[in-house]
Every structure is written in C-alpha cells, then in structure tokens.
Amino acid sequence: GNSVTQMEGPVTLSEEAFLTINCTYTATGYPSLFWYVQYPGEGLQLLLKATKADDKGSNKGFEATYRKETTSFHLEKGSVQVSDSAVYFCALYNTDKLIFGTGTRLQVFP
Amino acid sequence: DAGVTQSPTHLIKTRGQQVTLRCSPKSGHDTVSWYQQALGQGPQFIFQYYEEEERQRGNFPDRFSGHQFPNYSSELNVNALLLGDSALYLCASQNWGGNQPQHFGDGTRLSIL
Numbered sequence: 001g002n003s004v005t006q007m008e009g010p011v012t013l014s015e016e017a018f019l020t021i022n023c024t025y026t027a028t029g030y031p032s033l034f035w036y037v038q039y040p041g042e043g044l045q046l047l048l049k050a051t052k053a054d055d056k057g058s059n060k061g062f063e064a065t066y067r068k069e070t071t072s073f074h075l076e077k078g079s080v081q082v083s084d085s086a087v088y089f090c091a092l093y094n095t096d097k098l099i100f101g102t103g104t105r106l107q108v109f110p
Numbered sequence: 111d112a113g114v115t116q117s118p119t120h121l122i123k124t125r126g127q128q129v130t131l132r133c134s135p136k137s138g139h140d141t142v143s144w145y146q147q148a149l150g151q152g153p154q155f156i157f158q159y160y161e162e163e164e165r166q167r168g169n170f171p172d173r174f175s176g177h178q179f180p181n182y183s184s185e186l187n188v189n190a191l192l193l194g195d196s197a198l199y200l201c202a203s204q205n206w207g208g209n210q211p212q213h214f215g216d217g218t219r220l221s222i223l
Contacts, residue, residue, distance in 0.1 A: 004152075034211065043114075043200055044153070044214040089152055096166055097143065098202075098212060100152030 002027045006090050006101035013080055013108050021075040021104045023064075023090035031094040033057075033066050033073040038087045038103070047075075047088070080108045112137055114215035116201050122221045123191050131186040131218045135203030141165075142184040143212060144176060147198040159184050160206045188220075196222045 007022040025033065032051045036044040048057035053068035062077045073090060085108045090101040115134045123129050135142050141160045145153035155168035159178035178184045182203075188195055198219050202212035 036214075041216075043116075043216040044202075046211050046213070049211055091152075093212075096158060097155045097168070098145075098153070099155070102152045103150075 002031070002092060002094050002099045004090050004092055004099055004101035006088075006104050009087075009103075009105035011104060011106045013106070015082055015108055015110050016079045017108075019075070019077040019080045019084075019106065021088055021090075021106070023073045023075065023101060025071050025073065025090075025092050027071075027092055027094055029094060031092040033064070034091045034093060034098070035062070035064055035073070035075050036089045036091060036100075038089065040086075044089065080106070082108045082110055084108050114201055114203050114213050116199075116215040116218050118218060119216070120219045120221070122223060124223050125191055125193060127191050128187065128189045129191060129220060131188075131199050131201075131220070132183065133186070133201030133203075133215060134183045135201075136213045139203035139205055139213070140182050141204050141206045142178060142182065143202045143204075144184070144186045145200040145202065146170070147200055147217070149197070153200055156186070191222050193222050196220060 003026045034049045035047040037047045048059040050057040050066035056065045087103045089103045091098045143158040144156040147153040157167045162178045173189045175187045198217040200217045201215045204210045204212045
C-alpha cells in the first residue's frame with residue numbers, strides 16, 4: 001500500500017539555522033511527491049513538488065529531492081526565519097489521491 | 111482569481127445530527143476532493159468528485175456522502191454525527207487527470223458536542 005512517514009516534531013530552531021525534516025514513503029508505482037505547509041488556522045498550501053526520481057522541487061528557499069533508491073523526500077532550508085514556523089506535511093500522490101504524513105511542527109525562535 | 115472557498119468556517123453540532131459542508135473549487139478546476147484532518151494528524155482522503163460522480167473513496171463509512179454540481183462546486187454530508195467526527199474538513203480542487211497539484215481551502219472546523 002501507500003504510506004508516508006515523517007519525523008516527529010516539534011522541531012525547534014533558532015533563526016538562521018539549517019532545517020531538515022525527514023520524509024520516507026512506501027508506494028506502488030511511481031508517485032509524485034509533495035510538501036505542503038499549514039499555518040495556524042489555515043488550510044494547506046503547496047510548498048513544492050517533484051514528479052519523478054532525482055527531480056528537485058524548490059520554493060521560498062526550501063528544497064527537496066525525490067530519491068527513489070532510498071524512497072525519501074527530505075525537506076531542507078539553509079536559513080530558517082521566524083515566519084517559517086508552521087506544520088509541514090509530506091505527501092505522495094498516487095491513484096488520484098494524496099496520502100499525507102502526520103505532519104512535523106516547526107518552531108523558529110529569534 | 112478566487113482560490114478554493116469553503117463554508118461555513120466553523121460549525122458546532124450534537125451527536126446524531128446531520129451536517130452539510132460546502133466547497134467552491136478554484137476557478138478553472140473541475141475535480142473536488144474532500145479530506146478529514148483530526149487534531150494533530152495529517153489529512154485523510156474521504157472521496158473525490160468529477161463530472162458529478164464519486165470517482166474514488168477512502169476508508170470512510172456510508173454516513174459520509176457527497177455531491178458535485180454542474181458548476182463544479184461540491185457538498186459533503188455527514189449523517190448520524192459521532193464525537194469522533196470532530197475535525198477540520200478540507201476541500202481540495204484540481205484539474206482531472208495527470209499529477210496536477212491539489213489546491214486546498216482553509217477548511218471547515220466541525221465540533222461535535
């Protein structure tokens with residue numbers, strides 16, 4: 001079956017620190033992979049995506065590379081800001097639906 | 111260009127009641143999916159509508175039903191509400207076919223007393 005596993009949070013960082021949020025997946029076939037972000041009281045916003053192996057998705061300083069050999073799609077950012085504080089969801093898209101991980105809360109302090 | 115809009119924003123019901131949630135997709139989109147997000151969890155797929163038909167369904171009981179209208183908007187109905195139905199209900203829209211990203215609304219927060 002299809003599933004997504006994310007590292008548990010919260011992840012607590014100081015401003016300008018390096019961020020990594022781990023995500024691994026299990027899937028049949030060749031899914032597309034996504035990172036979504038959810039700010040308090042809001043819905044999900046698409047952060048970045050990758051549709052095939054070795055693709056790198058990037059947006060707003062965040063990036064993630066689709067690694068088929070390790071079935072991973074880790075999210076990274078070189079220098080986080082307080083405004084990046086949110087919950088981040090890794091998801092795979094297969095058979096016309098999204099399968100989400102449980103989310104990782106990021107807290108960034110000045 | 112309006113994004114995905116959902117109504118109402120918040121709703122409080124009691125056990126056994128019925129509820130209807132509404133969604134208007136992003137302009138130009140023809141496919142609507144519904145998700146349930148319990149507190150502290152990731153969203154879970156409920157079902158998807160295209161051309162006014164339910165195309166896929168997740169692992170949810172028949173108490174959860176839906177509808178899509180000719181203008182692509184959609185409703186989610188839940189009957190015989192249980193305490194465990196308390197959650198954020200998210201609507202997402204996209205164009206049918208391919209790996210098009212889904213765009214989400216801000217959700218409806220449903221609380222069951």
